Amino acid sequence: MPAPCKNGVLKQALTIASIIPLVLLLADCGGSTPQQAQTSVALPEAHVDQATAGTISGRVLFQGSVPVMPVIDMSSNPSCERQHSAPVKAQTFVLNKNGTLRNAFVWIKDGLPAARWTPPAEPVKLTQSGCIYEPHVVGIMVNQPLEILNDDPVNHNVHAESQVNPAWNISEPPKDEPKFRKFAAAEVLFPMTCSVHPWMRSFIGVSPHPFFAVTGDDGSFTLRGVPPGTYTIEVVQEKLGKKEGKLTLASGGNSTIDFLYGS
Amino acid sequence: MAVENTYHRGLHRWSILLAFCTLLLVVAGGLVTSRDAGLSVPDWPLSYGKLMPKMEGGILYEHGHRMIATTVGLFTIVSLVWIFRVDRRKWMRTLAISALMAVIVQGVLGGITVLLLLPWWISSSHATLAQLFFSTTVTIALFTSRGWLAGPSMIPEDSENPIRGLSLAAPICILCQLFLGAAARHKAIGSIYHICGAPFVTGVVLWVSMRILLHYARNPELRTAAVVLITITLTQVFLGVGAFMTRIAYADAPQPMPLMVTFTVLHVAVGALTLAASIVMAILVRRNLGARVTFPRLTADAVSA
Numbered sequence: 001m002p003a004p005c006k007n008g009v010l011k012q013a014l015t016i017a018s019i020i021p022l023v024l025l026l027a028d029c030g031g032s033t034p035q036q037a038q039t040s041v042a043l044p045e046a047h048v049d050q051a052t053a054g055t056i057s058g059r060v061l062f063q064g065s066v067p068v069m070p071v072i073d074m075s076s077n078p079s080c081e082r083q084h085s086a087p088v089k090a091q092t093f094v095l096n097k098n099g100t101l102r103n104a105f106v107w108i109k110d111g112l113p114a115a116r117w118t119p120p121a122e123p124v125k126l127t128q129s130g131c132i133y134e135p136h137v138v139g140i141m142v143n144q145p146l147e148i149l150n151d152d153p154v155n156h157n158v159h160a161e162s163q164v165n166p167a168w169n170i171s172e173p174p175k176d177e178p179k180f181r182k183f184a185a186a187e188v189l190f191p192m193t194c195s196v197h198p199w200m201r202s203f204i205g206v207s208p209h210p211f212f213a214v215t216g217d218d219g220s221f222t223l224r225g226v227p228p229g230t231y232t233i234e235v236v237q238e239k240l241g242k243k244e245g246k247l248t249l250a251s252g253g254n255s256t257i258d259f260l261y262g263s
Numbered sequence: 264m265a266v267e268n269t270y271h272r273g274l275h276r277w278s279i280l281l282a283f284c285t286l287l288l289v290v291a292g293g294l295v296t297s298r299d300a301g302l303s304v305p306d307w308p309l310s311y312g313k314l315m316p317k318m319e320g321g322i323l324y325e326h327g328h329r330m331i332a333t334t335v336g337l338f339t340i341v342s343l344v345w346i347f348r349v350d351r352r353k354w355m356r357t358l359a360i361s362a363l364m365a366v367i368v369q370g371v372l373g374g375i376t377v378l379l380l381l382p383w384w385i386s387s388s389h390a391t392l393a394q395l396f397f398s399t400t401v402t403i404a405l406f407t408s409r410g411w412l413a414g415p416s417m418i419p420e421d422s423e424n425p426i427r428g429l430s431l432a433a434p435i436c437i438l439c440q441l442f443l444g445a446a447a448r449h450k451a452i453g454s455i456y457h458i459c460g461a462p463f464v465t466g467v468v469l470w471v472s473m474r475i476l477l478h479y480a481r482n483p484e485l486r487t488a489a490v491v492l493i494t495i496t497l498t499q500v501f502l503g504v505g506a507f508m509t510r511i512a513y514a515d516a517p518q519p520m521p522l523m524v525t526f527t528v529l530h531v532a533v534g535a536l537t538l539a540a541s542i543v544m545a546i547l548v549r550r551n552l553g554a555r556v557t558f559p560r561l562t563a564d565a566v567s568a
Contacts, residue, residue: 067515070516072517076323092517155319171311196303198519
């Protein structure tokens with residue numbers, strides 16, 4: 001019987017096809033990740049004189065046509081569906097009754113003197129409850145513990161899709177012991193996802209200092225104990241993107257700044 | 264030197280079963296990516312530290328994919344043993360060994376991409392090797408068929424319409440297009456590269472297939488191969504358009520939507536069929552074509568006379 005290829009071309013092609021991915025794999029194992037986490041530099045300990053510290057406050061507003069958030073389909077896991085008495089909508093965009101936005105991360109992006117801020121020992125909690133992350137947006141300091149809890153009767157995986165900090169993916173079985181993680185570098189804002197339940201998505205803002213907030217039911221934010229100075233304030237909303245503004249905070253004073261998103 | 268071999272119905276049917284299971288495996292893999300379930304099981308080779316975790320949500324797709332892959336791996340080992348027992352063709356044994364190597368590498372790539380959180384080039388290599396492995400199983404089924412063992416129906420190659428070299432262009436272009444598609448699915452590049460490649464690859468497939476239909480259609484194997492390839496390719500273009508349109512329509516959806524998943528997974532599966540059909544066609548061209556000859560052409564004088 002005739003061979004399909006007299007010169008063994010088929011054999012060579014298959015061999016090459018098997019080898020190429022291995023070569024690529026070996027090449028990557030010797031390399032470095034594209035974005036390494038920033039290494040900490042020796043900075044002086046931050047100190048705020050409470051006598052001169054002030055407050056920055058404001059609101060995150062929205063004007064324009066309001067996008068309709070789709071209802072999440074949890075039918076792929078009935079254990080999730082049973083935990084909700086009413087349909088659950090996606091939290092990508094949540095408009096408060098007063099025309100402000102919920103779940104916007106606000107922080108001092110620039111203007112603080114270079115210093116090392118000590119994170120609180122108390123962990124920030126991220127709970128998986130009803131196959132939804134609570135809260136939807138988490139603010140946390142560099143090296144502050146993040147406590148991840150699973151209140152659900154189902155398996156979850158927790159995937160930190162960070163770019164600056166090393167990404168990780170852990171499993172969290174039902175009613176498992178809480179998992180603790182820290183982020184070594186500032187990074188605003190990256191998603192935390194669950195591939196078991198692809199609608200589950202929260203966002204983490206890692207700040208190098210304690211002057212950050214996440215807007216709530218009234219769309220306002222307050223940053224207390226801020227030393228006097230001129231600052232760039234940034235707000236990040238997962239769907240609408242970033243906005244920033246500048247302000248000057250006088251010694252012991254109060255400054256306000258509002259951000260307006262529109263469609 | 265060619266070695267005589269006899270048709271073995273059991274081996275041929277087993278080879279068809281292996282190819283079919285591999286296509287199911289490609290579908291299962293496509294479902295994992297389209298359902299965003301790739302990391303739903305963080306560990307490997309076990310799943311949540313077990314052989315059989317609770318099959319819920321994305322775990323159903325990821326662990327289901329692993330189970331089908333294990334089955335296909337075992338089937339490939341059976342094929343290898345069977346071929347070594349009944350098939351005396353040396354190159355056929357080499358092909359069986361290559362298939363086993365490919366499925367092992369494929370399994371390792373699948374595990375590593377989970378552990379390394381889906382780096383695009385490992386995931387894309389995993390997706391592309393899956394398509395190549397499926398083609399390998401199809402060729403094993405072809406080489407064990409009664410028709411193949413009955414021998415070729417040789418026809419000369421028309422020197423003015425050569426096809427031997429050209430027939431290789433189709434699988435090469437399709438493989439590149441599949442890699443672009445895999446890279447786009449794993450977010451390494453935009454879909455635009457895959458979309459722009461589609462008309463070019465379709466053009467090459469039509470060019471090769473039409474040349475066969477116009478100049479070599481008297482050979483039934485080549486004629487069938489060309490018709491099958493054209494049919495699959497046009498189906499693939501339709502599915503590609505559907506996958507793209509549904510992806511745009513559900514861009515703001517909080518989770519993968521069933522229609523988008525259906526179109527995309529079918530596009531992946533028919534992509535595997537397209538590559539396999541083009542490889543089979545290239546093999547059949549090389550098998551059935553004899554020496555290149557120049558056919559006498561009808562001139563205007565001859566026609567008027």
